[in-house]
Amino acid sequence: MKTLKRVSITILVLTVTVVGVYFWAYNSIYPTSEVHEADTTTSQINRVLANKNSDKLKEISQNDSTYKFLKKLPVRTKAGRTSGYQGSENGLDYLCTIINHKSMDVYVKQVNSSTWKLKYLALQ
Structure with a gap:
């Protein structure tokens, strides 16, 4: 026992x-981790796409062709397969994602050890 x-x-x-x-x-x-960075970045992109706020879309678009592409997307469009960290440029982390079958460059700024803020997107 x-x-x-x-x-x-x-x-x-x-x-x-x-x-x-x-x-x-x-x-x-x-x-x-890179996985968390990619997950939070994808969530931020999807929130912006769902809201369809023209000012926010313009703010995160690196150029006019990216803005026009994002503006024309259907409301239910989502980013998918966001990569992990690919490098950095001018203090911003560089990632890639796919939106509506188009490859996009994604730049985020690390705010603290576990938070990233979406800065801008660009069509590749």
Whole structure:
């Protein structure tokens, strides 16, 4: 009986430890990863596309052809397959994404260790 109790307590302690290590690693590694940067950037792009705010579209468009492309997109259009970090230029991180079957350059600024702000998009 004592052995069964000891084994149960050991399993419980190991389970709690493994779950704790998993959450610690997820919360300390994922927010600073390329995957998180790509996910948050995709979410920001999709919010802008869904809102169809002309001023915001103009603000994030690097040039007039990009603005016209974004403006004509259907409301339900979403960005997909955003890459991870590809490099940096002038203090901005460079990524790529696909919008309506077109490749787009994406530039974001890192605000803090786990937050990025969409700066602009450009048709490739």
